Every structure is written in C-alpha cells, then in structure tokens.
Amino acid sequence: MLRFIAILVLLTFSARSVAAEPDPAVAEKLVADALKAWDVPGVAVVVVRGDDTLLLKGFGKRELGAAAPVTADTVFPLASCSKAFTTTLLAMLADDGAMNWDDSVHKHLSGFKLSDPNADALLTMRDLLCHRCGIGGHDILWYRAPWGIDETLKRAQLLPLDYPFRSGFQYSSIPYLAAGRAIEKRTGEKWEKLVRTRICEPLGMKGVTFTTIAIPKDADRASGHKLGKDGKVGRVPGYEIREPNPSGSVNATATDVAAWLKFHLSDGLDPNGTRLVSIKHLDETKTPQNIIRLEGLAKQLNPDTVQLSYAMGWLVYDHRGKKVISHGGMIDGFRVQITMLPNENLGIAVLANLQETRMNAALTNSLIDLYCGLPAKDWNAYFRKIVEQEAADRKATLEARNAARDPNAKPTLPLTGYAGEYTHPAYGSLKVAIVNGRLVLTWGGFECVLEHFEADTFRITEGFFADRLVPFTVADGKATRLKFSDQQFERK
Numbered sequence: 001m002l003r004f005i006a007i008l009v010l011l012t013f014s015a016r017s018v019a020a021e022p023d024p025a026v027a028e029k030l031v032a033d034a035l036k037a038w039d040v041p042g043v044a045v046v047v048v049r050g051d052d053t054l055l056l057k058g059f060g061k062r063e064l065g066a067a068a069p070v071t072a073d074t075v076f077p078l079a080s081c082s083k084a085f086t087t088t089l090l091a092m093l094a095d096d097g098a099m100n101w102d103d104s105v106h107k108h109l110s111g112f113k114l115s116d117p118n119a120d121a122l123l124t125m126r127d128l129l130c131h132r133c134g135i136g137g138h139d140i141l142w143y144r145a146p147w148g149i150d151e152t153l154k155r156a157q158l159l160p161l162d163y164p165f166r167s168g169f170q171y172s173s174i175p176y177l178a179a180g181r182a183i184e185k186r187t188g189e190k191w192e193k194l195v196r197t198r199i200c201e202p203l204g205m206k207g208v209t210f211t212t213i214a215i216p217k218d219a220d221r222a223s224g225h226k227l228g229k230d231g232k233v234g235r236v237p238g239y240e241i242r243e244p245n246p247s248g249s250v251n252a253t254a255t256d257v258a259a260w261l262k263f264h265l266s267d268g269l270d271p272n273g274t275r276l277v278s279i280k281h282l283d284e285t286k287t288p289q290n291i292i293r294l295e296g297l298a299k300q301l302n303p304d305t306v307q308l309s310y311a312m313g314w315l316v317y318d319h320r321g322k323k324v325i326s327h328g329g330m331i332d333g334f335r336v337q338i339t340m341l342p343n344e345n346l347g348i349a350v351l352a353n354l355q356e357t358r359m360n361a362a363l364t365n366s367l368i369d370l371y372c373g374l375p376a377k378d379w380n381a382y383f384r385k386i387v388e389q390e391a392a393d394r395k396a397t398l399e400a401r402n403a404a405r406d407p408n409a410k411p412t413l414p415l416t417g418y419a420g421e422y423t424h425p426a427y428g429s430l431k432v433a434i435v436n437g438r439l440v441l442t443w444g445g446f447e448c449v450l451e452h453f454e455a456d457t458f459r460i461t462e463g464f465f466a467d468r469l470v471p472f473t474v475a476d477g478k479a480t481r482l483k484f485s486d487q488q489f490e491r492k
Contacts, residue, residue, distance in 0.1 A: 022370050024055055030366045031059050037380035038359035039233050041225050042070035044254035046349040047367060048261050054371070056258050062353070063223035064235060072254045075207060075221045076351040077238075079329025081338050082250035083176055084285065084313035085195050087129055089183060091281035092198055099186055101126045101284060101312075108182035113157050119165035125182065127166065128175035129312035130289035136162030136170045140485060141426065142177065144445035144464075148243050149177050158426040169290050169310060173247035180246025192244040200256075202270040203263050207253035210244040215251055222353040224333010233354065239332035248329065254351060257338060261347030264340055285312045286325050286342075300386050301361065319365065320374050328360065335360050339368070346371055358383040398467060409455040412474045415439055418458075422482055422489035430489050432482070441470060441484065 031045050042060030047053075058070030093099040105112060105123045114120040119134055127133040135156060142152045156174050163170060180191040187194065192210040200208045209215050226236045241249045252260075263269065268277040288309030292298060302308060308317040314325045326339040337360035339348045348367050350360045362379040369376055411418075415434055422430045430443040432450075439450040439458060448465055450458035456479070457471040465485065473481045481490045 034363040079331040081329040087313035134161030176247035205256040
C-alpha cells in the first residue's frame, strides 16, 4: 500500500512537472528581447530538462547584413567552455586508474615546471585545473602568439608567480595547456582524439571540431562581431586556431551542446544509458576548489549570489537560492555561456556571435528564472547599467590620466633613440622601429603604433592594446627598457 502511494505521488509529481513547463513562446520572447537589447546579430539557445529538449533553436543572423539565419546546427567556438571537456576527460582517466587529481604534474609531464621551486615541488593536476598555481593570465603567450603550445609552456616556466601558490585565484588558460599535454604524455594519444572518441562520438556530437581550420568550408558557421568605437556592431575576423587547444579550441553546434548538457545532467550517461564516467569523478569536476571573492565586478555580476567558487572547468555558485554550475567563453567575435542547475535537472546554453556582450549572462538569468518559476526580473536592464557604468568608469579614468599629463614634457631622446630590440625572459623579443615617421612596436602578431604621451612615455593609438601606455626608461642618454603589456622588456 505504501509503495502504491509512493508511486502515485511520483507519477502525480512527474505529470505536474511536465505540465508546468513554460510555453516555449515565452522563452522565445525572452531571446528576442535580449537580441534587441544588446544588438546581437544572432544566437543559438538550448534549454534541456533531463533528457527532454525544451528549446533548441537559432535566432537572428549568422552574419550582420546577410540572409543566412542562425540554426541549431550553426557552428560556434566554445572558447573557454572547452575546459570542461578537458576535466571530463581527466575524470574518465581517473576511472581508468591512469591519472588522479592529486598526482604530481611531474609524474605525467616532467618537462613543465613553475619558476618557484617550492611551489613546483607541490604542483598537482588539481592545481592546474582550478586557477591556483600562481600563474596569472598572460594570455598573449598563446593568443596570437607566433609559436605553438609547447613553446608557450616552455616560456611560462620563466614567469615569476603572479600570486602565492594556492593562495589566490587568477584565471589563466596556460595551466590547462599543461594539463592537456600531461594527458597526452600519459596516454600516448592526442587530447583531441581522446575527447572525440571518449566524449563526442558516444554522445553523438557530430558537429565538433578542435581547430578552426578543421571546420568544413561549406559549414553552417557563425561569423564574429564586435562593438566598434563608433558604437555600432560590425564584423570582425575570426581567430584562427590551427592547433588543438585543451583550454579553448572546441567548436560545436547548439545540437552538440544539448547532448553535452544531457550527459552532465544524467551524471555521465550516454543516450543509450551506458555510463561513460563515474559519478564520483565527474562530480569532482563540479566541486568547489577555489574561492572567488564576491567583491567589485564579481559581486555586481552576481547580485543574488552568496558564494562563488571555481571547480575544475566550471564555476559553482548560487542564483536566487538555486545551485548553479556554469562557465563562459569568449574569443574574437563571440561569447558563449553553458549553465546547469543540477537540482532542477535543467541545462541552458547561449551561443552568441557578439564579443564582450553581457547578453549571455542576462538571457541565462532570465531563462533560469522562467524555468525555475522564480519572479521575473529585467536582467537586460540590470546588466546594461553595469556595462554603462563600466564604460563611464573607463572614460573617467582615461580623462583623469590625460588631464594629469604634462603636455610640455618632451621626449628625452629623438625617436631614433627609442628604436631597437627589447627582450623579456618569457615573452621574447619585441622590436620598436620608425615607420613613416612614427614609432611602431611589434611583438608576435601585434603591431602597435605609438604616439608621444608625456616625457618618455608613449601611447598605443589603436588595436588590441589601444590607449595602453608604453613607458621607456632612459639612462645615460639611452633607452634601456620599456614596459609593454605589464611586462618589463630590457634593451638588447
């Protein structure tokens, strides 16, 4: 009798849950409102509840001004959302007994070291995956760098630690490159082959590629966009990734991401019910490892959050009383966000072809509220205020800096005195030359025109480093060093 009642209650609850799902038209209205509020050309949206797909659809255009629409099969770069593929693969290898979270990195990748010998002696795989090993961002050691991953890792070993080992949080993709190489050394297989054979193929993720050059030329592929200085959205060239990158090179469709979300919500089962990874080790990737302080922008972006932590390839936090596991990704022209609410059996993904937009966060929050039955809030307006305040703060900072400049402080040397080659142990050689009467700084794939700002300091006029200052140090009538991208380069 008791069993009968329990079954009846379960069936009643299940029926009520299915009936309670919002009308898809309501969700689609939220998407349309977000596209308009943020001037995003196109977006693919996924909402799943367990094995059920509630929304899987493209909205808007693949490219501004073109006719082709975004569809559920449009390819987007997942950027840093790729990190969870690496940690999921490691969870599988932990099941195999091939690797463990707390293995010494040197056990699997003897050639990689931290510059601090004490930290290096303690470095584990877990340290690499939760942004606590002491290495800061240093993105341009891999982004647009004129070398590959192995050279990036070799150079990273020469970096002084940006914060004490295991005593802080600084997001960095470089440790994930090391984790990927450790996987390859231990297994004898390429990272991308393992991800494809152990994750993508069993899940039916047919649209996944691991470099941009591997995307078929005739593919349904989104184009990237960015907000220009004129305040208008325009197309930007995509960032071509020619080498598979364990921190950020997965390309996928919304259909693929729907399968990825269902896999995680099922605690590691493929569509046939076959277990691909243990609950124990998959859960470890989503267990808080490193606290992120809720202050400044982190607090503003998470107004209804009590705690925020980094797990391994995922952020873990709460939203209006609901546990959330999420990660974002951004690369030239794109921003994506993949989110799960495990207690609600809910998965959401927002893949947008506009760089740096906050639409992904706004729309994700709106969809969480809708599908969890929470009071509606205008998240577009909320995040717009943050963006506007950020822009106002940047403008005020630049104006204050420019107002403090002494326009009468002339350069100590003629322009030829600053030209030359400058070096950094990790970043290598940087050249300053005179081109058409102006100083031009060249490093890797970056070419920066410099204009005089004050005394021996110059300003980058445009491009990736626009408005950054490049101060030279002059001693005994010679330029002896310069500072670029927060790094000191000594004259050769």
